[in-house]
Amino acid sequence: MKSIIINRYFLKKLGFTIAVSSILFNISTAQITEKRTTTIQLSFYKKANISKTIVGTVKAKNEEGKFLPAINAKVNFYLVNNNAQTFLKAAYTNKAGKANIILPENLPLDTGHCFTIAAKIENDKVFEDAVEELRYKEANLELKLAPYDTSRIAKAVLKTIGKNGEVIPVQDVEIKFYVKRLFGFMPAAEDYTLATDENGEASFTYPKDIMGDTAGILTVVARIDDNELFGNMEYQAVTAWGTVLLKEKEPFPRALWEPYAPLPLIITIAVLFGGVWFTYLIIFYSLYKIKKEKSDEQIEFEAIIKQ
């Protein structure tokens, strides 16, 4: 991943100059000296022609000189084309110091069929100004499956645009093959990385014993991670290559260590505490009867009235 720190040296020099000037001219430099040195790192994520996301990770130096995630920093994103900058969107960093935006679908490309994104921190009260630029080539990753083929071969195809605008395959790019699971991606095999050939293709044979859902369906994933030219790319496809998950009749037998408690325990607790609470109910009923009890005078009075 590229990381460019621009203007830091310049800003330090500027800060020093201003500090010296302020001493000379008795001007307060508190605001400038208090600003924190900041860095930005940019990453690009392309998800199977669905979305293109650019993520800026901002870090700032603390008092001890350590770079920590900068929270709530405003990051302005620009599209750079022929030295002209077009403002795209601004985003604030989260607790992890990350700010991201989704790029427009039809991003204008330069002559090399690339796009350049610049992320800037500008005129922030807390953080020093910082800039990071990133240039990626437009490419397309596709995962082709043969659903009725029992061989379970997934063919990942990576193509880009050539000098003359034609679509050309990309060779020698590492593609990783995964299976999607509930909390992330599971490598499909021990050796799950393949490089594309001269046709831009990488064919991976998925093992037969991967567990699917109750219909044997699973999601297979092809990914390119941190490529210098193309960034991060991902393609997901759903197929019935998994083994069928059979529902157990009683997946969790009643036990102390399982979600369902043993019946004798439930019965014991219910009987013991149920008995106590039933006794309380008797007491509450007695209290109710005490409340409703008439005095001797009232009883006598009512008897006289009846007579």
Next chain:
Amino acid sequence: MINEKYDLKKEIEIVREDCLRPTRRWGRSTQIWIGCLLIMIGWGIYCYIHQLRQGLGVTAMRNYVSWGLYISTFVFFIGISHSGTLVSAILRITKQEWRRPITRSAELLTFVSLLFGGIMPIIDLGRPDRLVNLVIFGRVQSPLMWDIISICTYFVGSSVFLFLPMIPDIALCRDRLTVCETRFDKFRKWLYTKMAIGWKGTKTQWHLLEKSMTIMTIIIIPVAVSVHTVVSYIFAMTLRPGWDSTVFGPYFVAGALYSGSAGVILGMAAFRKLYHLEKYITKRHFDLMGRIVLALTLIYAYLNLNEYWIPAYKMATSEGHLLEDLFYGSYSKLFWTLQFGTVLLPILILSIPKGRTVLMISITCIIIVIGAWVKRYVIVVPTLLHPFMPIQEVPKDWSTYFPNWVEFSITGACLAGIFLVITLFSKLFPMMAIWEVEEGLLIEHDRQLAIDIRLKREASERVINIEKLNGEKVSTEVEPIKPTVITS
């Protein structure tokens, strides 16, 4: 012999007056006391809000010691709550007449210590808003779940157990409060009327009350025992050195009864002095309670010996490290001071009659109560600092623990809360069960009367025998025993 001038009605009236007098006076000292308590509680609430906003990181607790002062205090308060059960229920069930003036304060101590004891684990939670999840998704297998169930059950039971014998006294307060000039008096009248639940003292009401009290007296004892047993299970059912013990249940129950009884004695001494109840809470009460505490201390000492001696004989790896730390390590001073102060010293003092005077027993009980609190701390904290997997690669302060100002402030506020509830209660309701004391007077009166008549009969029989021996004419007229009509 019964004094002929003895007037039972007058005596009963004196009892009522003595018991109701504190409820009519809210002196300057009371107001200052309540003000101080409110300041402490206010500060505690501020600290708790600070803890809620910033998280448990503001306390001294870290990953290893996640149960610190809060949980130690919880166990201590639950232990103190056993006082009401012991003094009131057990003495009631065994028909100990001397219990009458002290049952109310014992039952009150149970109620308040449970109220605030129940709050302590909630304070210990970083996210108390998730407490409801424990009820919704709670596992019946978990001792924590049993704890919630048993503490709730005990709290309801002890509230009812406190309330039932109060009904006739509240009705008396209601009937005596005839002039309501101030708004506070009107509030009191309203409160008494609501809480007396229409008590008129009819035969049926007395019958229902006595029946309910008998049932509650029987049921509350096993419930109380279950509560502290279950509290001990939270520790004993966890695989940790020092907690993995089979005697933890009875050990906790014995410790609770012993510290609870000491708490009752302190309550007795305080109310006796503050509300001038020396006539009712006598030196004999302290002597008898001292004997009970002595017996409980011996039981506690026996279990205490078992708790430490058996693992100390084996010195198994992890258990050994903990015991080394307790016996001659960083906790040794605290541990041996506790053993001396809360086990040996009470036995030595309470064994001799001079040790059971009001002053001596009060000092001993203060030591016992403070010691019981520290003892809970020694049970909880050193074990957490000696896990099976050694503490390593963590910041240095994670491997030690001492409560910080936030924890002390919040715990202090809870203690102040206990004192506040007791103070307000004693200023609204009589601190002795008036009707029970009156009943005691009547029983004593009848007993004295019966002795008097028996002595007269024996005297007259002796005269007859002497006359018989002298061959004189025998008078057969013997004064019959008249049944005493008890009117309240």
